[in-house]
Amino acid sequence: MTVNSRIPGLKDKSVAERRALVADGAGLDVAALGVLDAGGIGTVQADQMIENVIGTIGVPLGVATNVTVNGRDYIVPMATEEASVVAAASNAARIARVHGGFRASGTGPVMIAQIQLLDVADAHGTRNRVLEAREEILELANAQDPVLVRLGGGARELTARVLATRDGTQVIAHLYVDVRDAMGANAVNTMAEAVAPVLAERSGARSLLRILSNKADTRLVRARAVFDAELLGGPGVVDDIVSASAFAEADPYRAATHNKGIMNGISAVVLATGNDTRAVEAGCHSHAARDGGYTALSRFEKDRDGNLTGTLEVPMPVGLVGGATRAHPAAQTAIRILGVTSAAELAEVIVSVGLAQNLAACRALAAEGIQHGHMRLHARTVAVSGGAAPEEVPEVAERLVKDGRIQVEYAREVVAALREKAR
Numbered sequence: 508m509t510v511n512s513r514i515p516g517l518k519d520k521s522v523a524e525r526r527a528l529v530a531d532g533a534g535l536d537v538a539a540l541g542v543l544d545a546g547g548i549g550t551v552q553a554d555q556m557i558e559n560v561i562g563t564i565g566v567p568l569g570v571a572t573n574v575t576v577n578g579r580d581y582i583v584p585m586a587t588e589e590a591s592v593v594a595a596a597s598n599a600a601r602i603a604r605v606h607g608g609f610r611a612s613g614t615g616p617v618m619i620a621q622i623q624l625l626d627v628a629d630a631h632g633t634r635n636r637v638l639e640a641r642e643e644i645l646e647l648a649n650a651q652d653p654v655l656v657r658l659g660g661g662a663r664e665l666t667a668r669v670l671a672t673r674d675g676t677q678v679i680a681h682l683y684v685d686v687r688d689a690m691g692a693n694a695v696n697t698m699a700e701a702v703a704p705v706l707a708e709r710s711g712a713r714s715l716l717r718i719l720s721n722k723a724d725t726r727l728v729r730a731r732a733v734f735d736a737e738l739l740g741g742p743g744v745v746d747d748i749v750s751a752s753a754f755a756e757a758d759p760y761r762a763a764t765h766n767k768g769i770m771n772g773i774s775a776v777v778l779a780t781g782n783d784t785r786a787v788e789a790g791c792h793s794h795a796a797r798d799g800g801y802t803a804l805s806r807f808e809k810d811r812d813g814n815l816t817g818t819l820e821v822p823m824p825v826g827l828v829g830g831a832t833r834a835h836p837a838a839q840t841a842i843r844i845l846g847v848t849s850a851a852e853l854a855e856v857i858v859s860v861g862l863a864q865n866l867a868a869c870r871a872l873a874a875e876g877i878q879h880g881h882m883r884l885h886a887r888t889v890a891v892s893g894g895a896a897p898e899e900v901p902e903v904a905e906r907l908v909k910d911g912r913i914q915v916e917y918a919r920e921v922v923a924a925l926r927e928k929a930r
């Protein structure tokens with residue numbers, strides 16, 4: 508079915524009305540969203556996932572609207588505790604939509620496993636002996652996962668590096684594995700452990716660590732969009748966003764914050780779909796430091812028509828099978844709302860949302876400043892912290908904004924005054 512992610516006025520609806528609209532937009536029965544009520548997971552299920560379980564902790568789940576990637580619309584579930592993230596992504600996606608939305612592409616789902624070889628006398632000889640065992644190692648690796656091989660994946664390549672360390676010279680073998688729709692950690696770690704003793708034997712070294720690398724630079728995904736100059740606020744705003752981008756490219760202090768803005772979008776979708784946020788974050792930050800210094804993950808430039816072009820490229824090791832993506836009912840529902848059918852498609856949506864989030868932050872910073880919009884939304888959280896009951900939150904939040912005092916102490920006073928008045 509064709510999804511329409513343009514759902515105007517969603518923010519003004521009740522949760523029940525939103526669910527009906529989202530279910531309708533995604534072609535699902537609204538009952539399927541009922542699982543989201545208690546965070547989608549009970550303590551019995553949680554107890555099967557990790558150790559020493561004492562409960563669960565809920566995170567708000569919203570949906571970003573207006574997202575178009577490669578000509579297809581997506582309603583994008585985002586799990587985050589931060590106010591204004593979902594609204595900002597939706598706004599930026601609306602601006603990108605005018606020029607066709609996001610274009611995304613990727614390298615294919617290849618993960619790397621590292622096998623560390625020690626006690627090497629002749630490092631270069633050891634490296635060559637590793638490479639001579641290529642056919643045997645690939646065959647042995649593939650024998651570990653016939654299902655993956657049947658699905659068109661499997662071990663593809665073996666390389667080796669000589670590494671000078673403070674503990675002497677080591678040889679590091681890299682096994683490249685096409686993991687298809689999996690995140691791939693289990694598949695590649697199993698292969699690495701299986702081939703390590705044979706690699707050690709053939710190369711005359713001792714194997715130590717056998718583990719995937721989170722620097723997943725053979726699983727890159729990139730997104731691009733044109734953001735309309737007029738909708739951004741005019742040519743001056745375009746120039747200022749370009750200057751903001753140049754600042755982040757040149758300065759690691761700014762780059763860390765710029766990239767944090769990107770991760771606000773990326774991690775929210777990664778979490779909502781039950782994927783490994785830490786793996787993705789490690790991959791993204793290692794990519795930001797790939798040339799030695801730490802820099803911005805995205806670039807903003809002015810195109811020939813005076814519009815703003817945004818580009819973002821990051822490793823995106825996410826899966827649709829295995830792990831919490833399958834075990835967590837809310838994650839399953841999030842994936843159904845998204846309607847993606849492959850890990851590559853999921854990754855393209857995630858990176859597009861990262862770019863949308865980044866644009867929204869840079870636009871706000873270059874125009875009115877971040878606090879204006881952020882504090883309006885943040886006022887609701889402050890109202891709750893100040894003791895406001897759900898039905899009191901809108902009035903209390905509005906008062907905090909109007910008085911320009913978005914503070915918990917003041918929220919407490921406003922709540923008390925409101926109750927006093929109602930008595």
Ligand code: MEV
Nearest residue numbers: 764765767768868869877
């Ligand atoms: C806040 O969560 C994220 C921002 O700081 C990102 C940025 O500065 O680009 C607004």
